[in-house]
Amino acid sequence: MPAKLSVNLNAIAMLRNRRDLPWPSVTGLGRIALQAGAAGLTVHPRPDQRHIRFSDLPDIRALIDDEFPHAEFNMEGYPTEEFLALCEKNQPEQVTLVPDDPSQATSDHGWNFRQSLDVLKPVVKRLKSGGMRVSLFADGDGDAEAVALARETGADRIELYTGPYGGTYDHPDKAIEEIARLGATADAAHAIGLGVNAGHDLTVANLPALVKRIPYLAEVSIGHGLTADALEYGMAETVRRFRRACGETV
Numbered sequence: 001m002p003a004k005l006s007v008n009l010n011a012i013a014m015l016r017n018r019r020d021l022p023w024p025s026v027t028g029l030g031r032i033a034l035q036a037g038a039a040g041l042t043v044h045p046r047p048d049q050r051h052i053r054f055s056d057l058p059d060i061r062a063l064i065d066d067e068f069p070h071a072e073f074n075m076e077g078y079p080t081e082e083f084l085a086l087c088e089k090n091q092p093e094q095v096t097l098v099p100d101d102p103s104q105a106t107s108d109h110g111w112n113f114r115q116s117l118d119v120l121k122p123v124v125k126r127l128k129s130g131g132m133r134v135s136l137f138a139d140g141d142g143d144a145e146a147v148a149l150a151r152e153t154g155a156d157r158i159e160l161y162t163g164p165y166g167g168t169y170d171h172p173d174k175a176i177e178e179i180a181r182l183g184a185t186a187d188a189a190h191a192i193g194l195g196v197n198a199g200h201d202l203t204v205a206n207l208p209a210l211v212k213r214i215p216y217l218a219e220v221s222i223g224h225g226l227t228a229d230a231l232e233y234g235m236a237e238t239v240r241r242f243r244r245a246c247g248e249t250v
């Protein structure tokens with residue numbers, strides 16, 4: 001079963017924010033991605049709104065509801081009251097909780113489930129009671145005990161942080177090691193009924209090995225590498241290339 005592709009629009013929004021102008025359009029590029037067969041759209045509305053603005057969220061919600069009712073909206077963020085209220089207002093199909101400090105340049109680690117269990121449990125319950133699926137950002141370090149704790153929060157899925165794997169683009173031997181670690185973590189999650197997503201620094205080049213190792217991978221959310229390719233191939237053709245890399249026949 002191919003992994004579903006969710007296109008992250010953060011980088012599009014970062015480009016838009018360079019000027020006080022409405023282009024490139026976040027919803028316009030999101031529409032092209034969905035028209036090309038992406039399964040959904042992902043955004044990470046960071047507290048400083050450096051790229052995705054809170055005002056983008058209802059526009060993306062409306063795009064999916066009005067034009068692509070079978071697509072999914074995935075919102076990522078740290079569970080502050082502000083972020084949780086944004087989730088409850090915009091009702092994404094999935095919320096991906098990440099342990100990011102507002103000062104972080106990007107997401108670069110998963111949850112410490114041993115330390116954060118008591119924080120995550122009520123948040124997961126609140127979001128699920130609001131009808132949203134919950135995924136937790138997790139390091140692909142093969143720690144089965146941590147995965148069991150992720151399950152204990154009540155979350156539906158984990159999202160494997162694939163940044164270290166993405167960074168092995170010029171070290172094939174290290175890529176094999178990272179795939180093994182990610183696979184072990186995924187297997188531990190799958191064995192106890194947790195769904196498995198993945199994201200961060202994924203590309204057309206590194207996706208096939210990940211999808212092959214984790215055949216039950218539910219979804220990959222991709223923004224930086226996909227946007228870079230879209231500058232070269234256009235968004236529609238890039239989405240088709242990434243869908244093929246996810247195992248889809250396109």
Ligand SMILES: CC(=O)[C@@H](O)[C@H](O)COP(=O)(O)O
Pocket residue numbers: 008010011043044046076098105106107137199200221223
């Ligand atoms: C959670 C994750 O790995 C990414 O989706 C994250 O949203 C990237 O954030 P930036 O686009 O702000 O780097």
Ligand SMILES: NCC(=O)COP(=O)(O)O
Pocket residue numbers: 008042076159198199200201202221222223224225226
């Ligand atoms: N959760 C990962 C994501 O949404 C996009 O990450 P990246 O492809 O921008 O690194």
